[in-house]
Amino acid sequence: MADLDTSASPLLTAHGLSKEFRGRRALSEVSLELPPYTVTGFLGANGAGKTTAIRLLLGLLPGRGETLFMGRPLAQWRAPAGIVGAVLGGIAGHPKHSVRAHLTMVASGAGTPSGRVTDVLDLVGMRESAGMRLERLSLGMAQRVGMAQALIGDPRVLILDEPTNGLDPHSVRWLRTFLRDFAAEGRAVLVSSHQLAELELLADRVVVLAKGRVVARASMSDLARTAQGRVGVQSPVLERLEPLVEQRGGALTMTTGEAAEITGLSRAEVGDLAAEHSIPLHWLDERPASLEDFYLSVAEQEYRIR
Amino acid sequence: MSPTAVTTSKRDASPYDRAVPVIPLAGTALKRALHYEYMRLRGLRSTWVVLAALITLSLLNGVLLPMEAMGAGPGGAGQSSLDTGRLVDSLQFNPIGMQLPLSAWMLVFVFGTGPITTEFSHRTARTAWLTVGSRSLSYAAKLITGTVGALTASVVGLVLSAASGSTAVTVVGLPQPDWWAACGPLLRYLTVMACLPVLAGGLAACIRSRLMTVLILALWPLMLERGFGLAVEQIPGTGNVSEWFPFAAARAAMSGTENPEEFTRLLIGSDLAPLTGLAVFSVSAALIAYCGWQVYRRREAP
Numbered sequence: 001m002a003d004l005d006t007s008a009s010p011l012l013t014a015h016g017l018s019k020e021f022r023g024r025r026a027l028s029e030v031s032l033e034l035p036p037y038t039v040t041g042f043l044g045a046n047g048a049g050k051t052t053a054i055r056l057l058l059g060l061l062p063g064r065g066e067t068l069f070m071g072r073p074l075a076q077w078r079a080p081a082g083i084v085g086a087v088l089g090g091i092a093g094h095p096k097h098s099v100r101a102h103l104t105m106v107a108s109g110a111g112t113p114s115g116r117v118t119d120v121l122d123l124v125g126m127r128e129s130a131g132m133r134l135e136r137l138s139l140g141m142a143q144r145v146g147m148a149q150a151l152i153g154d155p156r157v158l159i160l161d162e163p164t165n166g167l168d169p170h171s172v173r174w175l176r177t178f179l180r181d182f183a184a185e186g187r188a189v190l191v192s193s194h195q196l197a198e199l200e201l202l203a204d205r206v207v208v209l210a211k212g213r214v215v216a217r218a219s220m221s222d223l224a225r226t227a228q229g230r231v232g233v234q235s236p237v238l239e240r241l242e243p244l245v246e247q248r249g250g251a252l253t254m255t256t257g258e259a260a261e262i263t264g265l266s267r268a269e270v271g272d273l274a275a276e277h278s279i280p281l282h283w284l285d286e287r288p289a290s291l292e293d294f295y296l297s298v299a300e301q302e303y304r305i306r
Numbered sequence: 307m308s309p310t311a312v313t314t315s316k317r318d319a320s321p322y323d324r325a326v327p328v329i330p331l332a333g334t335a336l337k338r339a340l341h342y343e344y345m346r347l348r349g350l351r352s353t354w355v356v357l358a359a360l361i362t363l364s365l366l367n368g369v370l371l372p373m374e375a376m377g378a379g380p381g382g383a384g385q386s387s388l389d390t391g392r393l394v395d396s397l398q399f400n401p402i403g404m405q406l407p408l409s410a411w412m413l414v415f416v417f418g419t420g421p422i423t424t425e426f427s428h429r430t431a432r433t434a435w436l437t438v439g440s441r442s443l444s445y446a447a448k449l450i451t452g453t454v455g456a457l458t459a460s461v462v463g464l465v466l467s468a469a470s471g472s473t474a475v476t477v478v479g480l481p482q483p484d485w486w487a488a489c490g491p492l493l494r495y496l497t498v499m500a501c502l503p504v505l506a507g508g509l510a511a512c513i514r515s516r517l518m519t520v521l522i523l524a525l526w527p528l529m530l531e532r533g534f535g536l537a538v539e540q541i542p543g544t545g546n547v548s549e550w551f552p553f554a555a556a557r558a559a560m561s562g563t564e565n566p567e568e569f570t571r572l573l574i575g576s577d578l579a580p581l582t583g584l585a586v587f588s589v590s591a592a593l594i595a596y597c598g599w600q601v602y603r604r605r606e607a608p
Binding site: 055058059060061062070075076077078079080081082083084085086088092093094095096097098101102104105106108109110111149153156 | 326327328329330332334335338339341342344345346348349350351352424428429430431432433434435436437438439440441443604605606607
């Protein structure tokens with residue numbers, strides 16, 4: 001595990017978050033920091049406790065542990081919308097409210113001028129739909145309105161739970177750019193997602209949760225060191241290469257007829273091995289470790305231990 | 307993607323580097339929470355539909371006042387002035403006959419239970435709690451807004467009823483009733499209407515279910531108090547305990563009749579003095595609101 005070396009104080013610090021549901025432990029001593037200027041990816045399988053952790057962070061769920069936003073509990077700020085914005089699966093509003101009425105209500109509570117509503121509607125591309133009732137919004141539209149709501153108070157921290165659900169590719173791209181820019185202003189973002197490829201493009205660091213515990217934290221730059229890359233090969237005699245790879249401690253997985261992926265050995269090692277045994281290779285490349293590789297290797301280790 | 311690369315390039319330009327958000331004063335936070343609740347109510351069509359219905363019924367109530375006066379005369383066809391008891395009962399939307407004023411039935415769901423039950427049914431609690439300062443503020447704002455809303459609507463309804471009633475009485479050539487004598491009971495009616503959202507909000511916070519809250523609120527003044535009272539009064543030494551129940555006490559508080567006949571007394575269900583009845587109802591509302599708060603502050607946001 002390697003944390004980023006951030007000189008500025010974290011915008012969010014959580015210690016010992018724990019939660020039980022009817023005697024079953026859902027979250028155990030989870031600690032988390034969100035430094036400024038960073039997007040943190042929150043990874044975990046279904047039921048790992050990501051949503052529970054997020055709800056505890058935000059004080060929406062009673063439980064053990066403490067979360068401080070810029071050194072204070074959220075309630076002490078008395079204006080939470082200016083501290084943290086959250087997108088927790090669409091929009092949580094009265095279905096008969098129009099988009100504009102809902103956002104105007106939130107702006108009133110946040111103490112921001114009503115003109116901010118138009119600004120955030122423009123930002124998420126929902127100005128034309130401002131008169132629509134919340135109950136009529138599609139999943140993607142609800143996500144965008146949820147995003148607008150989270151931004152109304154101009155928060156320092158953004159927490160998003162599966163924000164790309166229901167978004168079209170253009171919106172996903174917009175969201176990615178937006179979150180990068182948001183973090184670059186000195187704010188912090190926490191994104192929980194199953195979309196590993198998406199997080200890989202977005203996150204600066206990742207925190208992996210498994211069975212209610214944090215099992216790994218790493219910056220994206222550390223991933224290559226932590227997780228193994230894959231070597232792609234093509235050869236008409238892969239069956240000869242496979243035992244040789246295994247002898248050297250690697251593993252060969254067939255992908256298509258004459259192609260395979262090798263883990264545990266570098267590209268040079270595979271090339272040398274093939275040359276030593278006069279095995280013809282038609283293709284040889286090395287793919288750096290991806291977030292998926294990292295996540296799967298962490299998850300594999302975690303489940304092996306248990 | 308290196309976080310440090312992003313950090314270094316943008317850090318100098320950040321407007322958030324050292325900016326510390328301003329913590330609003332407690333009063334400002336409450337004001338925002340109240341504004342939030344007001345905007346929530348304003349954005350709902352049901353609020354306006356109920357208010358429009360109340361205004362229409364209030365005007366109608368006043369217009370029909372001469373008929374009450376005519377029915378009040380000897381043989382039911384007199385030309386006498388309307389007595390204070392009937393005037394008050396009419397302007398209060400018949401709390402004795404209906405066990406709770408019709409206006410209360412209309413307003414309690416918009417201003418009392420609705421703000422809290424929608425937090426469960428439509429998951430709006432998370433929006434409220436992440437927008438206004440805290441759960442305490444959110445709960446207080448709901449009760450205060452409900453009280454002010456119900457009180458304002460009741461005052462407007464009462465003024466419209468009185469104005470249209472006074473005009474109608476003049477038009478048909480009847481003597482004006484004793485409006486001054488009605489002021490006391492009407493003020494107590496307004497107090498009951500102001501306390502009702504507090505009671506209903508507390509109840510909704512305790513019960514959590516929208517349907518059950520509506521059901522219990524509907525049955526409480528009509529059946530629960532009487533059924534429970536009858537059962538309790540079978541126990542020797544309990545006396546006439548049912549007259550201390552909240553809605554019986556509220557009816558006693560609102561009553562404008564000094565010595566009601568037996569049937570009216572039975573409908574009121576309490577012989578408490580008006581101010582005692584008002585105090586009992588207010589304290590009951592406060593207690594239920596407190597219980598509701600104890601549940602509300604420990605709750606999960608759905």
